[in-house]
Amino acid sequence: xxxxxxxxxxxxxxxxxxxxxxxxxxxxxxxxxxxxxxxxxxxxxxxxxxxxxxxxxxxxxxxxxxxxxxxxxxxxxxxxxxxxxxxxxxxxxxxxxxxxxxxxxxxxxxxxxxxxxxxxxxxxxxxxxxxxxxxxxxxxxxxxxxxxxxxxxxxxxxxxxxxxxxxxxxxxxxxxxxxxxxxxxxxxxxxxxxxxxxxxxxxxxxxxxxxxxxxxxxxxxxxxxxxxxxxxxxxxxxxxxxxxxxxxxxxxxxxxxxxxxxxxxxxxxxxxxxxxxxxxxxxxxxxxxxxxxxxxxxxxxxxxxxxxxxxxxxxxxxxxxxxxxxxxxxxxxx
Numbered sequence: 001x002x003x004x005x006x007x008x009x010x011x012x013x014x015x016x017x018x019x020x021x022x023x024x025x026x027x028x029x030x031x032x033x034x035x036x037x038x039x040x041x042x043x044x045x046x047x048x049x050x051x052x053x054x055x056x057x058x059x060x061x062x063x064x065x066x067x068x069x070x071x072x073x074x075x076x077x078x079x080x081x082x083x084x085x086x087x088x089x090x091x092x093x094x095x096x097x098x099x100x101x102x103x104x105x106x107x108x109x110x111x112x113x114x115x116x117x118x119x120x121x122x123x124x125x126x127x128x129x130x131x132x133x134x135x136x137x138x139x140x141x142x143x144x145x146x147x148x149x150x151x152x153x154x155x156x157x158x159x160x161x162x163x164x165x166x167x168x169x170x171x172x173x174x175x176x177x178x179x180x181x182x183x184x185x186x187x188x189x190x191x192x193x194x195x196x197x198x199x200x201x202x203x204x205x206x207x208x209x210x211x212x213x214x215x216x217x218x219x220x221x222x223x224x225x226x227x228x229x230x231x232x233x234x235x236x237x238x239x240x241x242x243x244x245x246x247x248x249x250x251x252x253x254x255x256x257x258x259x260x261x262x263x264x265x266x267x268x269x270x271x272x273x274x275x276x277x278x279x280x281x282x283x284x285x286x287x288x289x290x291x292x293x294x295x296x297x298x299x300x301x302x303x304x305x306x307x308x309x310x311x312x313x314x315x316x317x318x319x320x321x322x323x324x325x326x327x328x329x330x331x332x333x334x
Contacts, residue, residue: 001130003032003132003134006019006032007035010032010036011035015036015076016128016129017101017104017105017129018100018107018108018125018128018129019036019108020108020122020130020132021033021107021109021110021132021134022108022110022111022115022134023110023113023114023132023134024113024134024135024136025137025173026173027134027173027174027177028134028173029109029110029134030174032132033080033107036078036080036105036107037052037080040076040078040105045072045074048071049072049076050079050080051077051078052080052082053066053080053081054082055081055083055084055086056083056086056087058081058087059087059088059089060087060088060090060092060093063087063093063096063106064093064096067079067096067106068096068101068104070101070103071103076103076104076105077104078104079105079106080109081106081108081109082109083109084109090115091120091121093108093121094121097121097125097127098124100128100129114133137171137173138171139166139170139248140251140252140255140274141275142165142166143159143162143163143281144276144277146165146166146176146180147162147277149176149177150184150194155192155194156192156193158195158196159280160212160213161194161195161196161198161199163210163211164199164207164210165179165199167205167210167211167212168205168239170244183198183199183203205239209229209240210240211240211248213229214226214229214248215248216284217229218329218332219291220287220291221333223333226329227326227329230322230325230326231322233245233322233325234320234321234322237321237322242311242321242324242325243308246304246307246308246311249332250304253292253300253301254301256292257297257301259273260297265289266286267279267280267283270282270285270286300332307327
């Protein structure tokens, strides 16, 4: 089941006997866990029918004993095991799954990894409950996540602003959501969008000199603009580390390589090939297909790996990041 479907069922009070929420991205795991905690047991009954445990502080026999008990004057009891990755011999929970109580809702909040899918425990939970694997979102899909998250607040954000936030915050969803929530508080009552100007005034990212504008200059082969931005980055290294710029460029050109094999090279076709929600996100790729052939794209990806190593000191004892970036941009666009 998808995150959206599980969340929808929880909000609709369609509960399952057991939830295994696992994976490397804690944001979705915590969001679903909190949704369950908010909706299963009424606040007045939580002292009697809601138990929160921590994996490293409990054991499987205790969890099973609690799960087999009945709620007190209620339809359900809720047991949440947070940080379940710390629960020793967690596979022994398979015993409970042979005959789970319909009145018990057991939640396993399992972070920084997954349960072995070959084990009986995984199969047992999948059979009678819900399994959700929370995966890290790739950097190139973060603008789409930000756009979607902002839309749930009844507001909008343009592609440039979403990319600016991605470049600055990375793909740590909890951090991104926290910063976006702060921005939402700064939007004037008359406005309905997060803009580049709002980001610039509240976070300090330049609306004119950032990785989004640099990538646009590279796609358009605008050497003058690219060098302007490189000079700005060199003067403001704290907010514009070279390693982030390299990641942005590498993500773009590795995706561009995929675009060459797409049957439909229109904006809609490229968006579908790359898994974008909106076709406008594919606009730069369609333009780049005209300016960079497949062979040149492969060369660029090789260059980006080389300069990634150089910025970490490999075969580069003294060249500063600003000079490295200007060298790289020249080689990419010529």
